[in-house]
Amino acid sequence: MKIMLAPMEGVVDHLMRDMLSRVGGFDQCVTEFVRVVDQKLPKKTFYKICPELHTDGKTASGVPVRVQLLGQHAQWLAENAETAVELGSPGVDLNFGCPAKTVNKSKGGAVLLKETQALYDIVKAVRDAVPQHIPVSAKIRLGFEDKSLAVDNAIAITEAGASELVVHARTKTEGYKPPAYWDWIAKIKQHTDIPLVANGEIWNADDAQKCQEQSDCINLMVGRGALAMPNLARAIKFGDSPMPWPELAALLIQYSGYEIFGDKGRYYPNRIKQWCGYLKRQYPEADILFNDIRRLTNSQDIVDVLARQSSQ
Template sequence: MTKEMHIALAPMEGVVDHLMRDMLTRVGGFDLCVTEFIRVVDQLLPPRVFYRLCPELHTGGKTLAGVPVRVQLLGQDPGCLADNAARAVELGSPGIDLNFGCPAKTVNKSKGGAVLLKETDSLYNIVHAVRQAVPPTQPVTAKMRLGFEDKSLAIDNALALEAAGASLITIHARTKVEGYNPPAYWDWIARIKQHVKIPLVANGEIWSAEDAVLCQQQSQCQAIMLGRGALSLPNLAAVIKQQSGPMSWEEVRQLLTRYSGYEIYGDKGKYYPNRIKQWLGYLKRQYVEADALFAQIRAMQSSEQIVEALQQP
């Protein structure tokens, strides 16, 4: 594994917010972050919406560690998405990412996310409109899955995104129906790569440096995107890229303490306890100590209580 390898942090809705992005990019190893999706329906959103989900726009479109953060949009209306994409770039987003991968039922019911993978023409129309609205110097990227119910349109969808002007495609190597159930079909990304010329990024089921190597080999992609793996092992990007040792539980506890009593971008040291508990749920995969800590703080309702518990030896 080479240090030149490009690693992006996945846009996990409700999980990887600006606080988590700040935390993980300080730990190191990431080259790019993508925001949680901003849902676009039928209007040009006010700047405050973009600033709320991407406060890094106040700091040059980068985390405090200097990692670029790209705004992701989700919706079905090409014109409206184009208007909002232009606004996001004007506010400082280094390019635009479009969400064609979200498997959530509520999102798919409103014709957003992965359900659009059933409509190749819609993918083309959306990306084409956004590409026309965004300055040519700024990338327009897309995140997709291999399909909705099956993989029959995987290659056609990627070709449509490329033809519409996408600069890069990140592919979560499962269909919507397959959800997050292992395995990830990295070899399908290699099949798609035979048909498109733009760069592809492999995503899905990368939990370790060994997984990253295997993913690269099977997908034929140099670049990868980490999601749940980075939440389970906070320095996974550094483990992959720099051959670092896995972070100790004591180091993780320090991160949790900082995360619980965070002060960044005006958050004033307050953070949602349910997010802390949610993160512990991911950490359980890598650290047995996370299970006991979760049981200890499960009933706590304030960040102050949780910080106090975390500071105990």
């Protein structure tokens, strides 16, 4: 079984990847997307999105981090894929699943699921541009407004030479609303011979098992579930119990160390409040924490609240 940490723009940045990969259970991470329009981007753009390029394309705990690209022009995506690999990315991931309206309006992300030929052209161009030993993966949803092209899109991506395909088991229109249609991944699997990774609505080990059974897919990608339970990957792989709240509070303090001592203290209050929004799904204590810190704007004040909770 391989468990991947999903890319989530504005949430799973390099700090979060480092934190969650230290907790353990993850085999691979994917970056937030690098937006490609009509130019070859400078190296600094890739280093900003993926600082792990400075450390052999891995987090501090040794988990590989694959750069993700998003765009509509095959040749520009291919040229930027070359840059990502030259800088040390252990693979290239292509985003055909982002549901954001601003991205879709500029023909990026999930809107490309309407254009099967475009998917083929992009994957083929990127596959041809990078060395054969470098994996080229793609992430899709089941469709844009409906699932009518789900199988055709997967076949096109396979025939274009993709190494792996992550399937979020909902359409763009369905967004993140339950349920996830895991059985559709099993349908797709009947038409492709590349490894598939199931994604969507995996919040605990029971969900993971049901997803694997219904999708006929052993490999998983988790995103929001890992933010709601930071040791979710370990719970799935090794049967660990959910991380106790005092231990989790200590983890949030560690996260403050990254932000405060990394000269990003101004971001920490908002990031912790954002994280609480996910944590409260699994931990009632997170609701209490949010109420205690929601008016606080100083990072150290928030750390003091967490310190009290971690010692209880």
